[in-house]
Ligand SMILES: Nc1ncnc2c1ncn2[C@@H]1O[C@H](COP(=O)(O)OP(=O)(O)OP(=O)(O)O)[C@@H](O)[C@H]1O
């Protein structure tokens with residue numbers, strides 16, 4: 001491997017990590033509360049509200065059912081308004097975050113539903129407010145599940161960021177397409193694939209370890 | 218509240234209630250102008266002074282679930298300060314539903330509930346939360362947070378109530394001492410036994426100084442020995458802190474071991490209610506007798522019963538179940554019976570026990586003899602206060 005190729009790979013890796021990290025952050029910022037709301041507003045939830053539940057559920061489903069490549073193109077004006085441009089690593093973060101949010105919301109929702117109803121009752125019987133139930137019981141008890149959900153999200157963001165790279169977003173995907181495909185350098189393509197595989201493995205085992213560490217079951 | 222477990226429960230209050238009841242009865246007879254007992258107006262005398270105000274007063278309580286299942290219908294119940302009140306019934310009788318009404322985890326669809334003189338149903342959400350801190354609850358499956366240590370779980374209700382760090386630390390130490398778990402304070406629930414988990418549940422429920430502890434099948438997930446230790450702890454807490462305890466169970470053993478009064482629930486209605494000693498030793502309803510059977514274990518195997526029945530038919534005899542309590546327990550009942558009447562007795566099953574200081578027992582025996590002698594024998598037993606029941 002030539003030093004330039006190593007340099008290129010390293011820079012692209014940093015770009016990918018940046019996209020995944022920032023999009024993961026914003027995605028969680030929106031997705032976590034959304035997941036909580038989906039649970040507490042549902043039938044039998046802490047603050048039942050069928051209307052809110054339906055609307056949030058519909059929005060989440062709409063975003064999740066739009067293929068990422070189409071979502072990315074469809075929201076270009078919005079991306080330009082937020083990031084000032086529609087190409088480059090930073091611009092790619094906008095659609096990545098938007099795609100990640102409902103994905104995280106649904107996974108968080110599933111994790112929260114795993115929490116035993118008896119625990120919620122115990123807290124209500126102690127005189128907890130709905131917010132206290134969420135903060136003191138639902139979230140801490142579901143934390144290992146939430147970490148697992150974020151791990152899955154990070155892995156799928158790596159994939160999506162490579163796709164974003166293909167349309168000028170930077171990162172490992174961009175490198176693979178430009179050098180490996182357009183200039184026909186198969187060793188670059190191979191190197192990109194290897195780095196991606198290692199990255200995903202790393203993320204997954206890190207997430208698994210953390211989740212196991214947090215679980216006291 | 219310092220009475221030992223063997224004394225009759227809440228004697229002073231109960232007696233006062235009884236006296237008032239008798240006076241009411243006399244007045245009613247007087248008004249009716251007959252010597253016979255007037256029909257009871259209400260199933261319970263309504264308390265009329267502050268001192269007699271029950272901790273919980275349920276009137277005409279009904280609960281019909283959205284699906285249309287009526288779990289409870291027209292329940293009247295008073296639970297007094299300082300007593301251990303048991304609720305027993307078969308699966309599906311409505312025990313859990315009734316208990317969950319007491320802290321409004323479930324809202325009744327009919328009737329009213331007063332807690333300490335306040336209408337629970339009239340409280341808004343914030344008032345109800347404050348009130349719930351005065352009503353502790355423990356559960357069959359403990360419901361501890363797996364993400365918190367023993368100490369963290371006990372601290373939880375105090376955190377919810379907004380207590381200071383120092384106050385929480387002090388109270389948690391106190392409580393863990395009380396339930397005997399000081400050593401295990403940093404363990405997680407997954408690292409302790411079921412009995413220890415229930416102790417954590419009890420400590421947690423007591424954290425905010427409740428007036429009453431609600432126990433939903435608190436020992437049903439535990440082995441017999443651990444059950445006894447948890448029941449002993451509850452009885453001890455009741456005695457030392459004067460804490461009112463309401464416990465539901467499907468096991469007569471649990472009622473017999475700790476309760477002062479008991480309500481027997483059947484298909485959503487109260488089948489009978491009274492002092493545990495009375496209900497256990499002289500059950501009036503069929504459900505109670507069935508529930509007692511589990512305790513007494515006098516189910517005679519079919520083959521034995523068949524042989525006994527054949528013997529009975531040949532030699533003109535019967536299989537009797539004799540139930541008795543009090544002094545009769547000390548007499549050689551069957552020997553005296555045979556001595557007084559020309560009947561032969563063959564014992565099939567015997568049980569003797571004590572509940573709150575009252576000894577009681579039951580015998581199942583094949584009694585053979587001429588018809589007239591059998592009749593006389595039954596009279597002999599009845600005269601001694603023995604309930605005779607043909608099996
Ligand atoms: N949330 C609910 N929705 C509909 N029906 C219910 C609900 N909870 C209880 N029931 C019904 O109400 C009746 C009484 O139930 P409950 O749980 O109070 O009985 P239980 O005496 O506690 O029984 P177990 O000993 O099995 O716990 C049952 O027929 C049950 O199916």
Ligand SMILES: [Mg+2]
Pocket residue numbers: 312313314434
């Ligand atoms: Mg139950």
